[in-house]
Amino acid sequence: MDDPYEILGVKRDATADEIRSAYRKLAKRHHPDLNPGKKDAEDRFKAITAANDLLSDPEKRARFDRGEIDASGAEKPQERRFYRDFGDTPGSGKYRADTSFDPDDLASIFGQAFGQRGFDGGTRNFNARGADAHYTLSVGFLDAANGAKRRLTLPDGRTLDVTIPPGLQSGQTLRLSGKGMPGFGEGPPGDAMIEVSVEHHPYFRRDGNDVILELPVTLQEAVLGAKVEVPTVKGPVSLKIPPNSTGGAKLRLKGRGIAGGDQYVELKIALPTDAEPELETFLKGWTPHHAFNPRKHMGGK
Template sequence: MDDPYQALGLTKSASQDEIKKAYRKIAKTDHPDLNPDPAASERFKAAAAAYDLLKDPEQRARFDAGEIDAQGQERPQQQYYRDFAERGENPYRQYSSAGYGDFSDVFEDLFGARAGRGGGGPGAGMGDDFGGGQQDFGGFRRSGGGQGFDMRGQDVRYDLEVDFMTAAKGGATRITLPDGNSLEVKIPEGAADGQTIRLRGKGGEGYGQGGRGDAYLTLHVGDHPDWRRDGNDVTLTLPISLDEAVLGGKVQVPTLSGAVSMNLPKGASTGQRLRLKGKGIKGGNQYVELKVVMPPQIDAELAAFMEEWRAGHAYDPRKGMGG
């Protein structure tokens, strides 16, 4: 992926909201769980990597300025490491491995392909410089006795679409990793949009005897046609009939934990909000926003009744509105 904007079908002028929408659109059509086509999987992986780079405005600005490449790597430092390697000096003297990906090619440049297997080569005679034990170099470990370098695997990041109810109530979802393996991920109750879940040991493979890195899942909570969320409070749009709006009474209302009975006041209007205390997420409140729905057909009896009623009770709900 040389151009993250192209991977998302965008240009550099795209807004942050357009970037998010473009990624979600690709995820809904090309995610491996939804589309088995290998080409779709490649498009999804490219889009996911592009979104991971561009979703952070500061990181996006650094890419646009040429400070980092499409993989998020520092351009100057990356060349700096290579220059050191070509001169045969030790490039790990003052620098950490964090953020620089797989350095196996650098190891081979410095110490030869056999050094990582304990054989001879350019690095085989360096054991005396390290005291015969294991030495750490900001994430790299040099094993004594000419055993080569060990390095923990690279951490990887993925984006995961989660439906509204799973995020609100908690649950589990199965994902397919780029290597083809499937994994069940537990979604905690009240998971929020943008929240990150850490999966220990599910990242890139280590170098030498280094362990695997971790995987980080950034959650993207989908919208719901009837529910909205504000922190741990939720709002449900509840349709009510014309007679319920006029006469009031008890109605059944869905909640995250099941339906409950609620008293509807007489003369209820669309947009009116009622509260169900403690029925939100993890003890938050649920708000019920009413929506008056007319009958599917206005029959002659209803029309005649309203004509008679209007003759003696007409009112103007738009009175006082500015023109």
């Protein structure tokens, strides 16, 4: 397996934030859902995820840097050294085996170290819970707002079905109990920890549980008032625009936000891109009955 630092394109002294940022960019680019039918992207995504799993775990990263494990997380064969090797070095006392050692003492030592748990007859049958596995999952804005089910493809080809609860925010972590690394002996498996990244939406933005939508309206709709269809995270609704509405005015749609929040529609007056001779002629000859200076609050004249 290639060097995980090279796979993510980071330096060996990269910070945790730099590793996380590099992973998210690469994972988004090579995710199988965004590259259907492309085996290269799938293989690349698996390698990227595996590299991130290793480097985002401080203990695994330290062991890899020391050469104790390889890029897949597997143990590297270590040179076996005995007390004799150290005892026979110059300037040290000679190592001597103690033939009076009682094997039961070994069980006692391990029993004290592990609180008598997971041992049966000395050092046999060691049981321990598996490690938690950490993944990231990118979900759409509407899926995070309303809830959804998504399938996460793991580096080894397995999949996890993930339930996205309504109202989930970017950066939150979902826990899938028992879906992590396998345990030792009879120990239970660890959990899968899935950090969710919520994608941006082209016209919705979130403020707590409220949703903000900037809605373009014509000059005629703003002046005369109108009833228009407005998108919300739960589907389109009808909205009444009052007469003489100004740009920047906010209209509230109660309960149309996220998890009981509201949606606020901010009006933006849009003028036609093509010339309108009649409108130009009217405005040139039009004198308002009530003088109005929209820049008065700025000290303008």
